[in-house]
Amino acid sequence: GAGVSQSPSNKVTEKGKDVELRCDPISGHTALYWYRQSLGQGLEFLIYFQGNSAPDKSGLPSDRFSAERTGGSVSTLTIQRTQQEDSAVYLCASSTPGRRTSGVPYEQYFGPGTRLTVT
Amino acid sequence: AQTVTQSQPEMSVQEAETVTLSCTYDTSESDYYLFWYKQPPSRQMILVIRQEAYKQQNATENRFSVNFQKAAKSFSLKISDSQLGDAAMYFCAYRRRQGGSEKLVFGKGTKLTVNP
Numbered sequence: 001g002a003g004v005s006q007s008p009s010n011k012v013t014e015k016g017k018d019v020e021l022r023c024d025p026i027s028g029h030t031a032l033y034w035y036r037q038s039l040g041q042g043l044e045f046l047i048y049f050q051g052n053s054a055p056d057k058s059g060l061p062s063d064r065f066s067a068e069r070t071g072g073s074v075s076t077l078t079i080q081r082t083q084q085e086d087s088a089v090y091l092c093a094s095s096t097p098g099r100r101t102s103g104v105p106y107e108q109y110f111g112p113g114t115r116l117t118v119t
Numbered sequence: 120a121q122t123v124t125q126s127q128p129e130m131s132v133q134e135a136e137t138v139t140l141s142c143t144y145d146t147s148e149s150d151y152y153l154f155w156y157k158q159p160p161s162r163q164m165i166l167v168i169r170q171e172a173y174k175q176q177n178a179t180e181n182r183f184s185v186n187f188q189k190a191a192k193s194f195s196l197k198i199s200d201s202q203l204g205d206a207a208m209y210f211c212a213y214r215r216r217q218g219g220s221e222k223l224v225f226g227k228g229t230k231l232t233v234n235p
Binding site for chain 2: 031033035040041042043044045048050053056058059089091093105106107108109110112113115
């Protein structure tokens, strides 16, 4: 079956422009996550969506960052007035809750990421 | 602070040999998941192995195994019979759950080189 997909694969933008990054999670996955990976660093949590619950936005680095998830499926991460420090790989992941009673282990499945370069 | 520490920024191993990557973590939770992810140059994060904290038995997946020491909060990855395709960045992570939210907390990674 299809995995998590992200678009575009690469994005080059000028400082001050707005960008939108898209994530298509695995069908049926109720949870969706965005992470940012700066050069040579680990992954930094940005935002978490679970079903119809209010998202956890605690990882968004500034109010220039926002995200939405429409219809419990596709998600868009928007960065307004981009800055050079926003240059990074943005990774999306999705998961099911994972239930021991059914023997389904928990796992986050990652997309291939979007490499954002702000010039 | 709840963190993950990978003390080896880079490691190298000869093909067919064994290598161990270190990871320590800090959490106040008693029930949690631990993971090792592999990230080749393609950027795709690939799950290598997972461990549920309540299980005392160390997880194994073919050539990959872990040494999970819950009291010491240590979670090392052993790769046996290393292959050229094992060369990648390896990230240790744990699932943090708090207030109805959850996320993976990652270490900064270990770059593994496999020498032919």
